[in-house]
Amino acid sequence: MEEKFNCKKCKTVIGGHNQYLHDGMCDDCFFAEYFPEDAQVFAFENPNL
Numbered sequence: 001m002e003e004k005f006n007c008k009k010c011k012t013v014i015g016g017h018n019q020y021l022h023d024g025m026c027d028d029c030f031f032a033e034y035f036p037e038d039a040q041v042f043a044f045e046n047p048n049l
């Protein structure tokens, strides 16, 4: 079983990949934090997040 964690910003469930490689944030928060100019594109591709 993959380990489960919670995003440190929005508390959504994330996996070990995000916990260790995305600074403890879900993809949405990670890209918003590090690539703010791409955040709107990412959100558009994931409207349910």
Ligand SMILES: [Zn+2]
Residues within 6 Å of the ligand: 007, 008, 009, 010, 011, 012, 025, 026, 027, 028, 029, 030
């Ligand atoms: Zn998040």
